[in-house]
Amino acid sequence: MTETASRPTLEAVAARAGVSRATVSRVVNGGEGVREPLVERVRRAVEELGYVPNQAARSLVTRRHDAVAVVIAEPETRVFADPFFALQLRGISKELTAHDSQLVLLLTEGPEDYARVGRYLAGGHVDGALVFSLHLDDPLPALIRGAGVPTVFGGRPGWADGTRGDTSTVYVDSDNRGGARDAVRHLVGLGRTRIAHITGPLDQTSAVDRLDGFRDVMVDADPRLIVEGDFTPAGGERAMRELLDRCPELDAVFAANDVSASGALRVLRERGRRVPEDVAVVGFDDMLPVAEQTEPPLTTVRQDIEEMGRLMARLLLRGLATAPSSVVLPTTLVHRSSA
Amino acid sequence: MTETASRPTLEAVAARAGVSRATVSRVVNGGEGVREPLVERVRRAVEELGYVPNQAARSLVTRRHDAVAVVIAEPETRVFADPFFALQLRGISKELTAHDSQLVLLLTEGPEDYARVGRYLAGGHVDGALVFSLHLDDPLPALIRGAGVPTVFGGRPGWADGTRGDTSTVYVDSDNRGGARDAVRHLVGLGRTRIAHITGPLDQTSAVDRLDGFRDVMVDADPRLIVEGDFTPAGGERAMRELLDRCPELDAVFAANDVSASGALRVLRERGRRVPEDVAVVGFDDMLPVAEQTEPPLTTVRQDIEEMGRLMARLLLRGLATAPSSVVLPTTLVHRSSA
Structure with a gap:
């Protein structure tokens, strides 16, 4: 270790299936232009060898990662201390899981780490980002724009207050x-x-x-x-x-x-x-x-709160195809003894 | 939206610097074989345009992502309900941040999602994995071995009990x-x-x-x-x-x-x-x-617990260069009123 067991290669799959590397590559990336019996043979070889395509290579072609980043603009200590975030993450997790998309939570110690978060988002590791708990003059939105990944915000971002007319920003909020x-x-x-x-x-x-x-x-x-x-x-x-x-x-x-x-x-x-x-x-x-x-x-x-998380994830996944718009959920007064 | 602002391309950098695409690519991937004045010009163009190299492409060359995955073998509801995990994550987060490495927490709803976690780990998104709260016959270790990423475990894994002689497994545990x-x-x-x-x-x-x-x-x-x-x-x-x-x-x-x-x-x-x-x-x-x-x-x-997390991260980062060995920390009895 630290666990360096070697993975089966594309070459090994090609040899096992009796086809060329190019054919294996085409099948792994969607199978277009390959005859069905060959596709079958490659798929069987992939399964038998437990081959996992190098996603860095595959994603260059498919541009899909089946993963969504969540960024909370708070230090990790607050993320774990405030039940609000756990609830919102629960909603997000359920929705992403239902779409077999991996929830990737990017934790930080504070705003000084946001540049690194921006690099990860820009790095081709996720299909989009869900961002919440933004503060006024937060550097995150600019970094995320720079990263060029589809994004849905939890809570109306401070800069989209009508004065800057940024109607393209998608968010989920409560009234x-x-x-x-x-x-x-x-x-x-x-x-x-x-x-x-x-x-x-x-x-x-x-x-x-x-x-x-x-x-x-x-x-x-x-x-x-x-x-x-x-x-x-x-x-x-x-x-x-x-x-x-x-x-x-x-x-x-x-x-x-x-x-x-x-x-x-x-x-x-x-x-x-x-x-x-x-x-x-x-x-x-x-x-x-x-x-x-x-x-x-x-x-x-x-x-x-959980529904807000679920909706954020749903809007993002839908937005990979279409352009969704923001949603503001209603609130209700709950009567107990304190008033 | 969802935020589709376009990112500056490699071509734009090449045009700005007055060099070929290939030269920009070589500089971005380490600069070997490129004369210093050209490297300078490319770097300036990269900065001026705010160019972010596609990390999926770059990582094919460099094989470094400056990110470490954390996988906790519990549903996300337990991860957020049990303060043990928050403490261990705090230690990990501090250590990774000190090395400018991104903490990537992969959340799941349960073991039925582990295949997806394995795909993400195999996908070239992280330099290694920290895994804790394993259960007996947990499918995670096999998936992680298949993914071929360096791994350090929190808590002695169940299969490494001496009966299977897997001395290569690195873990951090308490006595x-x-x-x-x-x-x-x-x-x-x-x-x-x-x-x-x-x-x-x-x-x-x-x-x-x-x-x-x-x-x-x-x-x-x-x-x-x-x-x-x-x-x-x-x-x-x-x-x-x-x-x-x-x-x-x-x-x-x-x-x-x-x-x-x-x-x-x-x-x-x-x-x-x-x-x-x-x-x-x-x-x-x-x-x-x-x-x-x-x-x-x-x-x-x-x-x-926090120190266990810190040590796990330290062993993993060190292990990217050398082969570290497991650590078992001592415990101490703390006297209060209940006994």
């Missing part, structure tokens, strides 16, 4: 703004008047859209009632502490995702606030089991 | 048997006499080795005191219930990993057994934060 409006209207409907918002990281469109939805309803929101979080439980705790210090009289919180809501709930309990009596709380995602296991269980805005 | 002996001796030292064992899945060598370590100390162990688990919290719960039903008088449990110990602790609490007074519990892994957050915190056998 973040509409979902946020539903959450805040629900709190208003409960008679709450001092409603705070813990945002996500504001260099991501999903966080900006949810903040816009909050503002759609709370038109004259006191700016002290809006604190930036980062979609993590620790970020939710920090933001909740700051909100209570700024506005001890607040009576409701809309957190931009469930895991930051779980952090906020811990701080509220610590400070002796009853939920929902003193402070009503609504999250976003309906991330299970998190949303059901909080104390109390979380009223939240459901988005179908 | 599972010695660690298990330490755990059980500690319980014996506390005066416990009816010591039970919740094993891991017995089609994996790590689980078998820990069971062997248990038996080394408990030479005449009552077979009713050994129940098979599966390294999950739910498996630990099931096994603990069965143990209490079989032997209500048991006074200690050695669980084959921390997450199954956490399940066992829940069941002990449910049944009103005090830990460690009535039943002392020892785990394996020192998986944080799990081992510190159990009720009570867990005495356990520490193995350095």
